[in-house]
Amino acid sequence: MQSVNEENLVIAGDIAIDTIAKEVTINGNPVALTAKEYEILLLFAANPNILLPSKEIIEKVWGSDISNSNDMLYTHVKNLRKKIMATMGETLLLSVYGRGYRLRVTR
Numbered sequence: 001m002q003s004v005n006e007e008n009l010v011i012a013g014d015i016a017i018d019t020i021a022k023e024v025t026i027n028g029n030p031v032a033l034t035a036k037e038y039e040i041l042l043l044f045a046a047n048p049n050i051l052l053p054s055k056e057i058i059e060k061v062w063g064s065d066i067s068n069s070n071d072m073l074y075t076h077v078k079n080l081r082k083k084i085m086a087t088m089g090e091t092l093l094l095s096v097y098g099r100g101y102r103l104r105v106t107r
Helices: 035-046 054-062 069-088
Strands: 002-004 009-012 015-018 023-026 029-031 093-096 100-103
Touching (some): 009 035, 015 035, 023 069, 029 069, 035 054, 035 069, 054 069, 054 100, 069 093
Antiparallel strands (some): 009 015, 015 023, 093 100
């Protein structure tokens, strides 16, 4: 379940994002992210279990449809997956080939 409370905390399953401090914890463990990884994860956490088209992610994170943007998005998602996997032992970012990505949240 995703929720936003008055302390500006976005929670999606085991992921907690403090939008003021721009800090992310997974299962209570801090996770260091780049600025773009943070923006991408925040977008997913605000829309758990919803397929987000690649073009929509690119527009929201980079502001426009730039050249090689799909490659950049793929690279950032790949790195984000590695960081989630290192903390949780599983990946929560799922690809839907040719369509986009979604964050799988079960609780």
